[in-house]
Amino acid sequence: MNGTVERESNKDRMRRILGKDGYARLFRSIDDAAGLPNEAYWNQEWFRMEQELVFRRSWVFAGARGELPEPGCMKPIDVAGTPVILVHGRDGVIRGFQNVCRHRGMQLVAEPCKKATLTCPYHKWAYGIDGKLRTRPHFDGPNQTGTFRDGGGERLDLIPVRVEEFFGCLFANVSGTAEPLADWMAPVLDQLEGYDLSSIRWAGKRDFEVKANWKLVYENYMEGYHVFSLHPRLLRFAPMDVRWSGEWRGSTFVNNYHFPKLEEGRGEGLPHFPDLSEENRMKGQWFLTMPHFAVEVYPDQFTVLVAYPEAPDRCREELHVFVVGEEAATGEKYAGPREDLINMWDDLNREDISVLAGLQQGRRCFGYDGGRLSPHWEGPTLAYAHKIIGLMADSEDYAP
Secondary structure: OOOOOOOOOHHHHHHHHHOHHHHHHOOOOOOOOOOOOOHHHHOHHHHHHHHHHHHOOOOEEEEEHHHOOOOOEEEEEEEOOEEEEEEEOOOOOEEEEEOOOOOOOOOOOOOOEEOOEEEOOOOOOEEEOOOOEEEEEOOOOOOOEEEOOOOOOOOOOOOEEEEEEEOOEEEEEOOOOOOOHHHHOHHHHHHOOOOOHHHEEEEEEEEEEEOOOHHHHHHHHHOOOOHHHHOHHHHHHOOHHHOOOOEEEOOEEEEEEEOOOOEEOEEEOOOOOOOOOHHHHOEEEEEEEOOOEEEEEEOOEEEEEEEEEEEOOEEEEEEEEEEEOHHHHHOHHHHHHHHHHHHHHHHHHHHHHHHHHHHHHHOOOOOOOOOOOOOOOOHHHHHHHHHHHHHHHOOOOOOO
16 A cells, blocks of 8 residues: 555445446436436535536626616625625726625624625625725724725735626626636537627516526426426417427527417517527527526527525526617616516516425435426437536546
């Protein structure tokens, strides 16, 4: 023995947690494959791997610029298990910082707010909204206040978090190693050629607590198979025979359909994207960019649904609605249609949430082995499992 401990590869960790048979079934043809085994939805070690290897290294949707309309506005949010603050700076730039005082590790911001400084509630260390330390009272002795004109440097200023913006959508990358956001989102832009995304404005959001693993949100989101059973209003708008399975294009799942007529909540009552083609005026599109940025685009809107993992059996959702033009987003003229639109998405999402807890609890049954997948509808769902495993395996060959 040479005293060294052999490192368990990420691939071997996944096989150990899921079981060799459960892992192998994922890579069979869809006629014989199964979805992710139960452990992927309940196992605490698997959950930590997802946080570390998927969310921490990826671009995570952290909010909308419209939530932070003025300098000093702040939003606290957990990104990959790391508390983060988004801060609107005096220069108009929205920055991210880890939500912790550099002195004794106190959380700085607990709720969305607007402040001129970030002051620690414990010992009153004060930071500018640029993240630089300004003052620390009594640190060097009674009645002595240390002041810092240019900040305290790398050890004392707030820890920065990489933040970039995509047409009013704010993304954070905790590791700082993700590819440029423009590259990450390129497949979405390719699909939305002809849509002037610079015209979208944030109209509001809804929050949801979900008693289910975050992956179930997206497995449900991708497949249209359940629409006939769960969504009566959506089925009337776009029946099953206009739907297809969708497909993955790189790191983005894409799907669409052409609907027969406009209705409230989907194209009627609110302004449309300027210069939209006749085809796109009667088209709904939706996307999922890894790992969790889901967006639906209709002639009058750009609506985002994201789930944030909190525990193996629990996640939190944010639903953000963007409409076309400032008047549609804030004006009294469109107050009614705007509220109807947000309520429509609220109702639809609650229909989905109504089954997610049952899907989670069903995965406590040891006899369930990942299920049987529909070759017509659920090929992208199986591919989603492959992509999650691929991110967790990193550069390793993750096929069996």
